[in-house]
Amino acid sequence: MPHHFVACREAAQRFVYQRFVLHKGYNNYTxxxxxxxxxxxxxxxxxxxxxxxxxxxxxxxxxxxxxxxxIIEERDSRGNTPLHTAAASGNVGCVREMLFYLTAKQATLTNHSGVTAASISSNNTPSDRIHMVINEFVSRCK
Structure with a gap:
């Protein structure tokens, strides 16, 4: 029984990747x-x-x-990576999830304004916590 579940999950993952992951929408969002x-x-x-x-x-x-x-390094029309978007939204869970798949160099990419994801601040955003999480990740990778 478990091998059927694995096969179904892999098929679903292929479908999601082919149909949705490669698509770009408004403002070049992935x-x-x-x-x-x-x-x-x-x-x-x-x-x-x-x-x-x-x-x-x-x-x-x-x-x-x-x-x-x-596609984790893809940029929107303002040069923001998905990590920038997660940081701007103030979601530490998304930031941590993404860091599992990033290198230190990718985590310090800048947008068109020269701002890194760790430096993004937004109203009602716990930017200090996100800044700390990203900077700890970068320092561990060095």
Whole structure:
């Protein structure tokens, strides 16, 4: 029985990667940007209170396991990587999940304004905590 589950999971991951991960949308956002952005919403999600709340670390983890780690350096129209988007949203869970797939060099990429993800600050964002998490990761990688 477990081997059937593994085969189904692998097939689902291939489908998600081919159909969704490689697609870019508004402002050149990838699916990783959308999953990490607090402004993302899903129509009809009101009836399912805990379904499709963004940012979503569990969905991000699924996408990264499905091959989305290959597009982790993709940039939106402002030069932000998905890590920048997660940091701007103030979601430490998404930031930590992404750091499993990044190198120190990738974690310190700058956007078009020359700002790193660790330096992004936003209203109502625990930017000090995100700054600490990213900087600890970079220092451990050196």
């Amino acid at each position: 699916l990783l940007h959308l999953v990490c952005d607090k402004k993302t919403f899903v129509s009809g999600a009101k009836s399912r209170k805990n379904f499709c709340q963004f940012p979503s670390p569990p969905l991000l983890k699924l996408l990264l396991e499905s091959g989305a780690d290959q």
